[in-house]
Amino acid sequence: MTSYIIRRILVAIPTLLVVLTLVFLLVRVAPGDPATAVLGQQASKQAIENLRTKMGLDQPLWKQYFQYLKGLVQGNLGKSLISRRPVGGQVLHALPFTLELTATGVLLGSLFGIPLGILTAVRRNTLVDYLGRIFSLAGLSIPAFYLGILLMMLFSIQLNLLPTVGGGSQSDIQGLIRHLILPGLTLGLIMTAYVTRMSRSSILNILRQDYVATARSKGLRERIVIYKHILKNALVPILSVLGVYSIVLIGSSVMTEIVFSRPGLGKLMVMSMKQRDYLMLQSLLTIYAGLVVIINLVTDLSYGFVDPRVRYD
Amino acid sequence: MEERQRIWRTFRKNKIAVIGMVMTLVVGLVAILAPVISPYSPTEQNILNQYNSPGGRHFFGTDNYGRDVMSRIIWASRISLSVGFFSVVLGMFMGSIAGVIAGYAGGWVEGLLMRMVDIGLSFPTLVMGLVIMAVLGSGLDKLVIAIGIAMAPRFARIAHGPTLSIREESYIEAAKGIGARPTRILFKHIIPNISGEILVMATLWIATAIRIEANLSFIGLGVSPPTPSWGNMVRAGVNHLIMAPWLSLIPGAAILITVLSFNMIGDGIRDITDPKLQG
Numbered sequence: 367m368t369s370y371i372i373r374r375i376l377v378a379i380p381t382l383l384v385v386l387t388l389v390f391l392l393v394r395v396a397p398g399d400p401a402t403a404v405l406g407q408q409a410s411k412q413a414i415e416n417l418r419t420k421m422g423l424d425q426p427l428w429k430q431y432f433q434y435l436k437g438l439v440q441g442n443l444g445k446s447l448i449s450r451r452p453v454g455g456q457v458l459h460a461l462p463f464t465l466e467l468t469a470t471g472v473l474l475g476s477l478f479g480i481p482l483g484i485l486t487a488v489r490r491n492t493l494v495d496y497l498g499r500i501f502s503l504a505g506l507s508i509p510a511f512y513l514g515i516l517l518m519m520l521f522s523i524q525l526n527l528l529p530t531v532g533g534g535s536q537s538d539i540q541g542l543i544r545h546l547i548l549p550g551l552t553l554g555l556i557m558t559a560y561v562t563r564m565s566r567s568s569i570l571n572i573l574r575q576d577y578v579a580t581a582r583s584k585g586l587r588e589r590i591v592i593y594k595h596i597l598k599n600a601l602v603p604i605l606s607v608l609g610v611y612s613i614v615l616i617g618s619s620v621m622t623e624i625v626f627s628r629p630g631l632g633k634l635m636v637m638s639m640k641q642r643d644y645l646m647l648q649s650l651l652t653i654y655a656g657l658v659v660i661i662n663l664v665t666d667l668s669y670g671f672v673d674p675r676v677r678y679d
Numbered sequence: 680m681e682e683r684q685r686i687w688r689t690f691r692k693n694k695i696a697v698i699g700m701v702m703t704l705v706v707g708l709v710a711i712l713a714p715v716i717s718p719y720s721p722t723e724q725n726i727l728n729q730y731n732s733p734g735g736r737h738f739f740g741t742d743n744y745g746r747d748v749m750s751r752i753i754w755a756s757r758i759s760l761s762v763g764f765f766s767v768v769l770g771m772f773m774g775s776i777a778g779v780i781a782g783y784a785g786g787w788v789e790g791l792l793m794r795m796v797d798i799g800l801s802f803p804t805l806v807m808g809l810v811i812m813a814v815l816g817s818g819l820d821k822l823v824i825a826i827g828i829a830m831a832p833r834f835a836r837i838a839h840g841p842t843l844s845i846r847e848e849s850y851i852e853a854a855k856g857i858g859a860r861p862t863r864i865l866f867k868h869i870i871p872n873i874s875g876e877i878l879v880m881a882t883l884w885i886a887t888a889i890r891i892e893a894n895l896s897f898i899g900l901g902v903s904p905p906t907p908s909w910g911n912m913v914r915a916g917v918n919h920l921i922m923a924p925w926l927s928l929i930p931g932a933a934i935l936i937t938v939l940s941f942n943m944i945g946d947g948i949r950d951i952t953d954p955k956l957q958g
Contacts (some may be wrong), residue, residue, distance in 0.1 A: 385798055392814055499695065503946060507939035509890050511897050512913060512931035515920070519928075523921060617803030621894055625917075635806075636898055639813040651802075651810060658801045 367670070371663065378659040385655045386438075386648065390431055393644045399423075400447045400642040421447050434645070443649045448641045453649050456634065461653075464630035466542075468619050470550030472612050475557025480604060482558065483565020487573065488592065498562060505559020510618035514552045514625035521548060531627035549626045556618055560611040561604070568603040572596050601672040609665025613658050689951050696947020702940035710756040719747035721754040722905045730923050740925050742915070748926065751907035752933050758908045759937060762822050763889035769827030770888075771881045774834025779869055781835070782842025783861070793839065799832030808891050812900040822901050826891050830884055837880050841873045879952055886941035893934045909934045 401417040402409070418424050422433070437444050443453035486498035522530040528548055534541035572578065573596065581591045620632030627633065631650055638646035669676045690696055709716065718738075725745035733740040739748035781792035799807065811825035845851065846869075854864050895901035896910025904911055909930040916926030 381794075381798060381801065384794070385801065388798070389810070392810065395814065496695075499946070503695070503942050504935070504939055507886065507890070507942050508935050509893050509897070509910075509931070509938075511894065512934060515913070515917065515927055515931065519920060519924060614803055617805030620806065620809070621897070624898060636809070639809065639900070647810075647813075651806075654803075654806055655798075655801050658803075 367667075371667070374663050374666075375659075378656075378663075382652060382655055382659070386435075386652050387431075389648045389651045390434065393642075393647050394427065400644065404448055404641075423447075434648075444645045446638075446643055446646050448638075448643045448646075453646050456646070457631070457649060457653065460629055460631050460634045463628055464619060464623070464632065466546060467549050467553060467622065467628065467630060468612065468615055470546060471553025471557045471615050471619070472608065474550065474554025475561045475611075475615075476608060478554070478558040479561025480565050482562040483604075484569060484592065484597065486562065487566045487569035490570065498566070502559040502563040502566075505556055506563070508556070510552055510556060510621040511625045513555060514549065514622050517548050517552055518625070532629075545626075545628070549622045549628055552622050552625075553615055553618055557611060557615055560614070561608065564607040564611075565600065565604050568600045568607075569596055571603075572599050575599075598672070602669055605668050605672060606665060609661055609668075612661050612665075616654065616657060686951050690947045693947040693950050695943050696950070699940045699943020699946070702936065703944060706756060706937050706940060707760065709753055710760050713753050713757055717750040717753045719750045721751045721907050722746065730919075732923075733925050733929075739929050740923070742923070742926050743919060748912075748929060751912060752909070752930055755907040755909050755912065755930070756933070756937070758819065758902055758906070759889050759892060759934070762819065762826065762892040763885045763941075766823045766826035766888045766892075767830065767881050767884050769823060770830030770884070771834050771877060773827065774831035774836075775838035775870070775873070775877050777831065778835035778838030779842050779865055779873070782839045783846055783865060783869060785846075792835070796832045796835045796839075799829075800836070804829045804833075804887065805891055805894055808895055809898070809900065812895055817900055817903050819902060819906075822892055822895060825895070826888050829891070830888065833884070834877060834880060838873055838877060841876065842869055845869050845872055879948055882941075882948055883945045886938045886945060889941065890934070890938050893938075 399414070399418075401414045401421060401423065405413055405417060415424075422430060425433075434444060441454070443457065445451065446453050446456065449456075482498055482502075486495045489495050518530055521528045529545055532545055534543075534545035578591060578595055581595045582588075586595075619630070620635065622628070623630045623632040624636060631653065635647065635650045635654075637643075638650065723746065725741070728737075728741050728745035729743055731737045731741040731745075733748075737747050737749065739752065741747055742751075777792050777796070781789040781796075802810075807829040808825050811828055812821065815821040815825060851864060851868060854868055859867075892901060892908070893910035893913075896908045897914045899911070899914065902908035902911055904915065912930035913927045913934075916923070916928075916930070919926050
């Protein structure tokens, strides 16, 4: 399995390199100049030129590109064009906030979504099923920022239970958790909707299989049929869906971070877009692409745990 | 005709889908009739009339510039629906043409195109829309382009697979045999054969396109004020959540209802394409 993991990572490297190159070119054809963004429209031409030299933007494109690649190999992401602080440090500071948020979302989503999916599939076409389906359709329709605002209004403004904005500090566990509850719940509810829907349809598929009819006809209790025969077989498709939607969730986490002013990658990304901070933006996008590669890898590996027929070689 | 009746019957059986269809029609009518039903101008300011609570002469209240929220919501429906529709159409054309060409041509063309598709798929649609929007700058036409490009790889994926199998069919060989040019084969033989699947996909993606537009406008990269869009209205209202919560809550509800009604239709369409999952 180790060789499988290594091979998958090696295969991902060219993809990441292409992503990096595309993003590098893309952010540079974007209208707007970072030096002008820092100094404002009224700044003198000379001042802007000086700042551009300092930022390294006067160099030819290929030189900037190779310099960036060279730094990357040495584990140096360069300095932010705007704040002049190292990009690597800022990203490392933001990364835990995003990972904690996304992980909470995936966790809550599977915790609520899988049982709800089973329930709605087994009680198909009853009131429970209709309510569950409407809930999951609403969950995949609501924009993350709106759900975030609704939760914030209820728990922070009306009930005054939880902090509205910020992320807390990574060293203060209690504050960290208090700041994680609302954003985590926002993503968790959205994920629950996706997982419920997909578990329901994969369980409905299995309910029709012959071995389920056999299990029932030999008089097994419904509980055992559901847990031993249906759920075990439904887990592979559910896991693959969990992987796909974890990627969708990264998109929603950007919006959640903005609503709750959580200092994660998403907030950093939108800020760097507005400031035309090329170096920051290209590093962040490469990290997003890397996260997707990792999620896909973890998803594929998890099949082996639930289905012993899956082999990695 | 038989087939069409079967489809309609399956769709009608799904109550959620039928309700969704009615809701979509209502939203569509609101957008078309905006100039007729909108009680006030969506952009006219009135400093003497700020922060009116919902009710009375202003059904949904007024905002911090004294503008009528209901009129703004009615006019903004045009933006959401048109961006949703046109961006999906654009993404559908770009993506399915790329997918069909890749599948039909094979070789390095296929390798190159599908590699790009894979890269496109390795970003969430929203993140991709964000980046393209940052490159293009804000504006309605740019929103359509950005969301269209972000969706194109999804359509390319759907178009690519079936093309591979259709390519091997004998009628394609026959067409080649009588000297049909590749463009003719693509447009007359392959595309009509996969258009059903692609159109179904397109319907399902309209909801997502509308949601992405709302997200981008909320961040401030989409439709810029004073033109009202549901996303930028929620954003503007966030600063007044305590004093005037309706400024964010009502446009947000408009987004939810619209996206939900498209998704409800999608629920019925899934029943048709996958009859096993019905009900």
